[in-house]
Amino acid sequence: MQAPSGRDAPDRCPGAVQVHAAADGGLARVRLPGGRITGAQLAVLGAAAAELGDPALELTSRGNVQVRALRPGAEHELAARLTDAGLLPSATHERVRNIVASPLGAAVRPLVAEFDALLCATPALAGLPGRFLATIDDGRGDVTPLLGDVGRHGSRLVLAGVPTELHGGPELLVRAAEAFLAERAAQGANAWRLAELADGPARVAARLGTGLASVRLARSDAPEPGIHGSSAVLVVPLGLLTAAQSAALAAAAEEIIVTPWRTVVVPAPAMPDAVASGLVADPASPWAGVTACAGRPGCAKALADVRADARAAVAAGTHEPAHWVGCERRCGAPKGRHVEMLATGAGYRRSVTG
DSSP states (O other): OOOOOOOOSOOOOOOSSSOEEETTEEEEEEOOGGGEEEHHHHHHHHHHHHHHSOSSEEEOTTSOEEEEEEOTTHHHHHHHHHHHHTSOSOTTTGGGOOEEEOTTOGGGHHHHHHHHHHHHTOGGGGGSOTTOOEEEEOSSSSSGGGOOSEEEETTEEEETTEEEEEEOOHHHHHHHHHHHHHHHHHHTOOOSSGGGSTTHHHHHHHHTTOOBOOOOOOOOOOOOSEEETTEEEEEOGGGEEOHHHHHHHHHHOSEEEEOTTSEEEEEGGGHHHHHHTTOBOOTTSTTTTEEEOOOTTTOTTOSSOHHHHHHHHHHHTOOOSEEEESSTTOTTOOSSSEEEEEEOSSSEEEEEEO
16 A cells, blocks of 8 residues: 655645746746647747746746746746737636647547646636646547546546546546545645545545556557658757747647647748758657756756756767756656766766656
């Protein structure tokens, strides 16, 4: 039996309204359910970042976008602009709209929109932790391994990555999220994630009138850079979308999908303009698989400017696919087995983790 979570404080995950006070200013996280953002919305977000904070947009490991270095009080103007652009449909639920979907699965996008609408229309779900994650996998098995708290793999309900016997649509995910809150209350826990509850998947499944299933789910890797049918997958070096790159994407694509692997998916005809702006379509590029946390100077806890050091390693040809982190918190680390370059204050410690 897994022990109940030892969390002793509410989750303070940042949002677009409730910002985090980082070393370089306010940090706002804009949720993009399924990673979807229109070109027009990206233009608004890019302009807001340039005028209110750091012009570069950060892509997160959940397919969201962050704006850094906001001046004091600028979050109010940012929220107003996001609301006008349709990027902030609910001030009460905005931190819990964490929905990752198969980025090449066009068929799941209506499901994402339906679940997002149901989530925002359910008052109790505003009480979900900001770390709570939903995954909607089209069956190929690319986002289920991210271990969302509730998820859909094909049509099957999964809980903390564990398959159940239930099949259903977005309304079932809403019921599962409600069951998480009920089980958390019953255990007297302050868990941020379903897996932190004692026997979380089994007990939440039981609340839904079902059990866990002994089936093997399909698994696949993240889509590599390049053309995939009518779409193109592009690496955003270090997950930092510059102002020029944001503008190029906004002008070239009606819709962009931000993925949990710090890549973007655009219609294939938009690829030349995106590559010209500095995004990467070559799977053999030295930037493929290189990610980093914010590091110095943006994070007060970081022991190094990890982005600068990662860039230097790529430029010198001494790099390898790895996640560079500035401290033991390991922010933004990818799921699964990966190489980690951990700043220690006296250089980097390389290890294989996950």
